[in-house]
Amino acid sequence: MNPVNYLYLAALLFTIGAAGVLIRRNAIVVFMCVELMLNACNLAFVAFSRMHGNLDGQIIAFFTMVVAAAEVVVGLAIIVSLFRSRHSASVDDASLMKL
Amino acid sequence: MSATAVHSLWTTAAEVEPLGKIPTPHIEYAQLAPVLIVVGAAVLGILVEAFVPRRARYYTQLFLTTVALAAAFAAVVGLAAGGYGTTEKQIAAMGAIAVDGPALFLQGTILLASLVSVFTFAERRLDPAAHGNRIDSFAAEAAAVPGSEHEKAAVKAGFTTTEVFPLVLFAITGMLVFPAANDLLTLFIALEVFSLPLYLLCAVARRKRLMSQEAAVKYFLLGAFSSAFLLFGIALVYGYAGSVSYARIADVVEGSVRTIDPALADTMGNDALLLIGGALILMGLLFKVGAVPFHMWTPDVYQGAPTPVTGFMAAATKVAAFGALLRLLYVALPGLAWDWQPVMWAIAIVTMLGGAIVAITQTDIKRLLAYSSIAHAGFILAGVIATTPEGISSVLFYLLAYSFVTIGAFAVVTLVRDAGGEATHLSKWAGLGRRSPLVAAVFAVFLLAFAGIPLTSGFAGKFAVFKAAAEGGAGALVVVGVISSAIAAFFYIRVIVLMFFSEPKPEGPTVAVPSPLTMTTIGVGVAVTLVLGLAPQYFLDLASQAGVFVR
């Protein structure tokens, strides 16, 4: 099957993720959307790697996963501590600092 | 793409060499010493957290960190002395990392800046001791809910977040690699390596913890968001060039590749990939730089984060990010100059003006400095656009000058305190000059440097950058630059007026007498500011020697 379609899919996923970041309030969900975007990138990498017939893309995909995992660790830590002190995971509630 | 093409792809893919042929990577440890030292120290730091008894941790960590940074700096100097900055420059670690002038210069800058800002991390004389324990600017136990019994207990027990030291070391590791990254993957990894610790560092302020956590969340979410863009951009560029190595990309972009297989030929035909990808990568870097319109995290994060961290971020991050930006534009995408230059023009202009204008009405000193840092990002971009060796060296010099002024300024901010910790609201600073002329004078020096008044490093840097821009044919940019500096001058002056010409308020803040640590930080800051202002020649030479990228 035509790998280009995978690119379209990747772009689609990426856009969905981005949209999610923009419209969802819950920090966890927003964060999930970011993960989605990362995975879209992975898909793109793999697809390209396939097209070019070299392995770089696939290796990069592994790196991305590791990074994503690390991000989860850090991110959740932060979000949870925020949740515990505010009893709300809404991104919009965290707006003490403005102007 | 037509079916036949796909088929041919398929077949070529089938003819990949067997894996056994992959050469074992060999690493030039010597050339990578600075990075390795720091990362090693970071790992050690983790172990220290695990095994060294709590009482001793602070000193152990401080010692470890200082030594590590000093050693790393020594290594950088050694490499530079070994000519790696100029003649010997090479690409190490299988093409992942470049060891050349800009890399070494920026690594040196980052290390020095980190060293002095680590001192402010370790400062524990500003607040009165609680329950007989000296306290620094970091939460007793970051995990504890603000205001909870748990937290009180932690404070009573005299816990301190000594983890900040290994964290900062990890961040520095990433920053050292970032400007040296010679392929997009390394770029991305380095970005994450220094971003993640910073997210955490933002969250661990001792006072105003809610704001601190909020800052962390905002920084984290937006940071992750932007790195996702960056990654996707990498993906696209990879798709275009079939490789992530800068050299390779550059060749492909310039169409000077020796062997073109059909797949590459096919993707090469599709410039959209390259342009969109390049734009996305650019965006990821501009986010770290804090350029309009990707700047909006800056004020909030700078305000919320613990001030020492803010100072560190403001200085080191900018240095690293601009380093990476320079390398990307000058090494990977020079062939695209005609495309990105106009865009960068626009961004530079809005950044300069935007930062300066919005800063006028700020009322919080940390936010003010945040906006000023945005404006400065604009000035530096003017130098980046020059696309000449002078441009590179001027940017290097500006970064050096700027980072020390910034760290010094934020260090002074930590000194001005009232009951609620640092008194960052401008109204509190009224009449500071009458209460403690020395501190006010020092801060005035930093402000004047920010404003780019002659005889300070700020002026030398600004002049270098504008000169490079003008010679690069960006005269209009220079005019916009001077106009926005005029606007910017206004709010720096405002602070000086506040400190010196308005009567001190009776319930005004007090100025804490810091330990030698912070004094060193501020002292070094002032010294560098004045030296670079009066006799910048030596450092300009350094920068111009270092101004050539390896490729």
Added chain:
Amino acid sequence: MENLIALLVAAPLLGAAVLLCGGRRLDRIGHWLGTLLAAASFVVGAVLFVDMLGKGAEERALHQKLFSWIPVEGFQADIAFQLDQLSMTFVLLITGVGTLIHIYSIGYMEHDERRRRFFGYLNLFLAAMLLLVIADNYLLLYVGWEGVGLASYLLIGFWQHKPSAATAAKKAFLVNRVGDMGLSIAIMLMFTTFGTFAFGPVLGATGETSEGMLTAIGLMLLLAACGKSAQVPLQSWLGDAMEGPTPVSALIHAATMVTAGVYLIVRSGAIFNAAPDAQLAVVIVGAVTLLFGAIVGCAKDDIKKALAGSTMSQIGYMVLAAGLGPIGYAFAIMHLVTHGFFKAGLFLGAGSVMHGMNDEVDMRKYGGLRRYMPITFVTFGLGYLAIIGFPGLSGFWSKDKIIEAAFAYDDGIRGWIFGGVALLGAGITAFYMTRVMIMTFFGEKRWQPAPDPDKDASVEPGIEVTPGEMPHPHESPRSMTIPMIVLAFGSVFAGAFFSIGDRFANWLAPVTQFEHPHPVISVPAITTATMVVLLAGALIAYLMYGHRPVPVTAPRGSLLTRAARRDLLQDDFNHVVLVRGGEHLTRSLVYVDHSLVDGVVNGTAASFGGLSGRLRKLQNGYARSYAVSMFGGTAILIAATLLMRAV
């Protein structure tokens, strides 16, 4: 010999310096010192005069160059003096009359605690005036010109606590400045035309340039002369200048400074000779002022103001004469000298009268004083006869000659007009002088109790006046009477001495070529006509003031009288147009500066502030909106890059 010239100026200058810087310790001897130095300067002048007489007419002019003053590329101004017959005449007049008035002031200012400074100023004036007349180039003359202005400013405002005095002083200086503008422009014109402004080269080269240029220069010089010599339209300051102490009025505002304008015109004769239009302007100004001053003089009840009007008018005569060219120069100067004698004498007389009358200046409150102050009466009387041109006395000789010359302006209508005006002026002079004479010395006493100095600021200080006390007129001390006597002698004999055989005209001839005037009608006819109008004027005055009692409070009087009392409304004009207008202008400009020029700047600053405030709102604290801006930014970024490529 010429090295003495500098001494003329140096002596009084030294006096001024010492007296003004010396401080209180000089108070006791200050006036003597001042007088001494004035006299010294007179002696020097006399010596030089004798020496000059010893030489032939042509080589009498002396030159002395001290040093080069302003040496700039293409511009040479020297501190250099030129003492020729014309200058010499003035030197003698200035130092002579000056010394007398110094002596007079010793008595007059006796009770003033600032007498030392008064003498300092007098010396300063002498120095400046002498510099004016012995300068050998226009720029140095300008220095003296402004110097006398300064001295006059200081002396008019000598009693500074009187607002009227301070204002008068300021007015005098300002009006003179307008004249000075003329002089400086004239000098600039000379510089651009001749490349220099020394008398010799400029006056020698008049032939080499256009008449138009010379006319321009001449008119500018005339403007200057108008300012200094109180000629229409710049005459308004002279009347107010009478606020100064009387000796000042006598010396500066009668005998010497006010005649500087005449000197300037005569000195620049060569220019005027080559510019008939300028000459006509001079003559017109002279004629107008002559009548103007005379009319004003008729209406004033303040004795000094009346005399001031007369001064104006007499100088009008001189200017008129000076405008007539070679036929008039000599007579202008001659009348200037004689006028110096009798007008100074008259003023000193007036001062002596005031001295005796508790400083009352209103003639309506005098009357019948001849018995109480005989010397004053006699000297004043002689001065009176001299000024009206009573046959044989000084005024007769000088004024009559001017009238003749005026008739000789040309053999057409102009001759008749100017001659007629001069003639008429003589009549009016007779009228108002007779009026003064009668109101002051004849008729019954109309004395009033002294005013209260606290209530009325017009009282000169120093002379202790007990309010409400009736004046008890008495003759003035000898220090005051002697100068009056000396001047009286001058006013009687000087004219005759000068005129016998055109002695004076020939003396001046080398400087101002002299031609005999050829009037449109015969000289005897003119003389008789003069006598007639003179008698008529005197008679009318007698009928109006001697014949019936003079009311103490002035009657409303005819329209002309009322106008004349207010200097023919010329002051009101100045006030309304210049003062009020100026005030409005400045006030509106202050507003403009604040709200427009400054407003623009502040406005810009404010607008940036507003913009900043609005942009600030974007930073609304919501992470998601930040993400939106990033997303949008990226979108634009991509779009832009693609467009770049597309274009």
Added chain:
Amino acid sequence: MSFPILTATAVLPAVGAIVTAAVPAARRTAAKWVALLFSLATLVMAAIVLVRFEPGGDRYQLTESHAWIADFGVRYELGVDGIGVVMVALTALLIPFVILAGWHDADPVETKSSRWRPTQGFFALILMVEAMVVLSFEATDVFLFYILFEAMLIPMYFLIGGFGDRAHSGTDENAAAQRSYAAVKFLLYNLAGGLIMLAAVIGLYVVAGSFSLSEIAEARASGSLDMATTTERLLFLGFFFAFAIKAPLWPLHTWLPNAMGEATAPVAVLITAVVDKVGTFAMLRFCLQLFPEASKWATPVIIVLALVSIVYGALLAVGQRDIKRLIAYASVSHFGFIVLGIFAMTSQGQSGATLYMVNHGLSTAALMLVAGFLISRRGSRLIADYGGVQKVAPVLAGTFLIGGLATLSLPGLAPFVSEFLVLVGTFAAYPVAGIIATFGIVLAALYTLVLYQRTMTGPVKTEVRTMPDLKVRELAVVAPLIALLLFLGVFPKPLTEIINPAVEHTMSDVQKQDPRPDVEAAK
């Protein structure tokens, strides 16, 4: 190489500033003396420079040249021509008087804090300004000059904002507000000008590839450097804008009245008599020398602006209620004359303008300082609060009058010479402009005499009845100034001899000849 006397003249006050600042808080008087001594030492230095300068010699003398910032093509190049040396002398001469006059201006009202040392700061800042101004007069490197041109704003700024006139109407708060407004206005105006100039400076480097006046001049002469007309004009405007703000020229003058009004009298003198001169000096030194063509191109507009400044400034001076603001507007008028003289581009005009800088410095110093003494006695700046001072303090009134007469440039006093030269020079080139400018002398008389009349004459106001006359210290300030005014009024030759050659150089830079007199022209 020989002893670097020019550097020494600038370094000496700088050292003085540091020493003064270092004097402990309690030793207030000591600090004053230290400052005074250093300023006097500087005066001696300047005198030596003046003596060692040979009027006939090279254009720039006593030159020094060291590498400084090679990357920017910047050298530390010093040298004085006739104009520079005179300005250096003037600065060095005035500062001691300024210090002496401001002897008590910075005594702390009540001790705020042991660490707060206003007095030391005040005098240190004054010396700092002197150092920078002197060096800027000596700089023959555009960049070096620019650095100082900008840097001198900072100490000035603190002098204006930090040490306001104690005599003010209204509460302390709004007085402080006005003061900082004035200071900020001063700084922003000049900073803005300076930044525009910065763009031009960079532009100049891009075009000429050097900052050294001599090199650029050579390049021009050899023809290796020919700027495009537009470039030259733009650069010229960039430079001129900055100088016109500093000078200040209408309509960029509005910062001056605020600054001079709010600052103490000595500081006001520092502003108008010393710092602002850098602006007019720079017009002569840089605008004409670097951009002769553009200067000639811009002349008509600049002459008009100068004329407006002359008349406008004088009229506004007439309309002022505040003594110091009045003097400030008078200065605006005088700066108009200076600029007029410079851009008339005749020998007389430019010699006159240079002399005018000196004389205006002296006369304004005299007038302003005496005004300061007067104000400090009564505690008010409003003209209306005075009257009859002459009766109670004759010496004060006398000196004030002489200062005033100098301001209206009475013949016999120094300003007359320069003003007349400017007028003649202008008239020779632009007769109409010359005549319009002549109106200035009438207006000058108007505002000066009105000021004198309202303050000094008339009935004695009760508030001034007890006003003491000048003290010895104050006399020591005023007397020498007056003496100089008189001397230079009668014998300006020593100065003109130094100035003339320099002026000739400038004239040849702009390739202008003086218009010849009609009589010769006719032959």
